[in-house]
Amino acid sequence: MKKGVMRPGHVQIRVLDLEEARKHYVDLLGLIEMDSDDQGRVYLKAWTEVDKYSVILKEADEPGMDFMAFKCLNEAVLDSLAEEIRALGMTVTELPAGDLKDCGRRMQFVVPTGHTFELFATKEQTGKWGINNVNPEAWPRGLKGMQATRFDHCLMYGDDLEGNLTLFRDVLGFDLSEQVIDPEGNRIALFLTASMKAHDVAFIKHPEKNKFHHASFYLDTWQDVLKAADLISMTDTSIDIGPTRHGLTHGQTIYFFDPSGNRNEVFAGGDYHYPDHETVTWKAEQLGKAIFYHDRQLNERFLTALT
Amino acid sequence: MNAQRHFQIQVTNRQQAFSVPEGELLLHAMEKACQQAIQVGCRGGGCGLCKIKVLEGAFHTKRMSKAHIKEHEAEAGFALACRVFPESDLVIESDHFNDLSTQQTA
Ligand code: FES
Numbered sequence: 184m185k186k187g188v189m190r191p192g193h194v195q196i197r198v199l200d201l202e203e204a205r206k207h208y209v210d211l212l213g214l215i216e217m218d219s220d221d222q223g224r225v226y227l228k229a230w231t232e233v234d235k236y237s238v239i240l241k242e243a244d245e246p247g248m249d250f251m252a253f254k255c256l257n258e259a260v261l262d263s264l265a266e267e268i269r270a271l272g273m274t275v276t277e278l279p280a281g282d283l284k285d286c287g288r289r290m291q292f293v294v295p296t297g298h299t300f301e302l303f304a305t306k307e308q309t310g311k312w313g314i315n316n317v318n319p320e321a322w323p324r325g326l327k328g329m330q331a332t333r334f335d336h337c338l339m340y341g342d343d344l345e346g347n348l349t350l351f352r353d354v355l356g357f358d359l360s361e362q363v364i365d366p367e368g369n370r371i372a373l374f375l376t377a378s379m380k381a382h383d384v385a386f387i388k389h390p391e392k393n394k395f396h397h398a399s400f401y402l403d404t405w406q407d408v409l410k411a412a413d414l415i416s417m418t419d420t421s422i423d424i425g426p427t428r429h430g431l432t433h434g435q436t437i438y439f440f441d442p443s444g445n446r447n448e449v450f451a452g453g454d455y456h457y458p459d460h461e462t463v464t465w466k467a468e469q470l471g472k473a474i475f476y477h478d479r480q481l482n483e484r485f486l487t488a489l490t
Numbered sequence: 491m492n493a494q495r496h497f498q499i500q501v502t503n504r505q506q507a508f509s510v511p512e513g514e515l516l517l518h519a520m521e522k523a524c525q526q527a528i529q530v531g532c533r534g535g536g537c538g539l540c541k542i543k544v545l546e547g548a549f550h551t552k553r554m555s556k557a558h559i560k561e562h563e564a565e566a567g568f569a570l571a572c573r574v575f576p577e578s579d580l581v582i583e584s585d586h587f588n589d590l591s592t593q594q595t596a
């Protein structure tokens with residue numbers, strides 16, 4: 184049931200070297216640099232997004248994800264969802280407007296897998312980059328690299344998947360679009376959506392809390408994924424795997440790493456989800472095919488290389 | 491003509507050896523030599539998969555994730571091979587990923 188959570192709003196990624204990261208996310212992925220702040224954070228967006236930014240880079244000693252945020256319909260939704268989260272016994276911290284540049288107040292909480300999430304409803308809208316909202320052209324000139332169109336989702340690794348399922352499905356109103364079930368009937372992967380997309384966030388079972396697997400960006404076509412692969416080779420960027428297709432969500436994908444070892448994905452296509460759709464199930468016995476549909480086996484790195 | 495210097499890397503626990511041109515990252519050179527003496531993950535100093543212990547030799551590193559190389563580990567010769575520039579021949583030990591015995595503070 185929809186509770187007013189709309190879409191992924193932003194992700195703050197820690198990097199070891201801000202200049203290297205900026206080059207990677209701007210020149211290779213094709214994100215656009217929008218702003219920076221007095222903490223040295225850099226704010227980026229993909230060109231089709233209407234909000235001012237969706238990716239925040241921050242230099243730190245340890246790569247990984249600080250938090251991922253979802254944008255909600257309005258400010259009233261923030262208060263009602265915060266109350267419902269608190270009713271689960273969780274702590275919700277309200278961060279004031281302006282803590283992130285040009286963003287309204289944010290409700291921040293740590294989910295059962297140990298990851299930090301936030302909800303917000305207000306952020307400055309600068310509109311699609313390089314495109315007018317009246318009689319818009321098809322695309323802007325001057326995009327770089329892979330020309331990523333939007334920040335799409337994140338995948339995280341953590342222990343308490345059932346706790347996350349209760350929170351995201353029953354409180355925040357996400358649907359469980361896909362899942363992976365082990366032979367004992369335990370869920371070992373959750374793909375959750377607040378929209379028609381196959382996933383807005385996903386979790387895979389892992390003994391440690393708060394591990395980051397990847398941030399993913401959408402491309403229009405399979406041809407664009409192949410071009411992204413070419414660019415990864417041309418720039419000698421660290422590749423993980425692909426181009427290939429996922430079984431889960433059926434997206435066409437390539438995985439690679441930013442210069443601090445955070446995994447990125449760009450992908451095209453994939454399934455859609457309506458609220459009346461039954462959850463799609465993959466069995467753990469077919470996990471290789473579920474993750475990499477063509478190879479039908481996991482590379483060790485997929486399970487172990489995390490930040 | 492300037493002949494490029496090469497450093498010999500001995501991986502004791504795997505009984506393998508390969509050479510790294512001066513100015514190149516250790517893990518990168520290993521992959522180019524089609525060797526598999528060290529686990530390869532992110533190649534960016536973030537995941538810890540390539541964690542090694544340098545037993546002998548000189549090197550310097552780019553910044554490495556504190557989650558995988560704590561200060562006392564760096565002092566004891568632990569490093570992430572994807573961030574290591576050898577400065578001499580090295581004798582190393584690989585397969586230290588998530589080696590909890592090294593993580594305790596001294
Ligand atoms: S391969 Fe990930 S830290 Fe070296």
Ligand SMILES: [Fe+2]
Nearest residue numbers: 338397399448
């Ligand atoms: Fe993904």
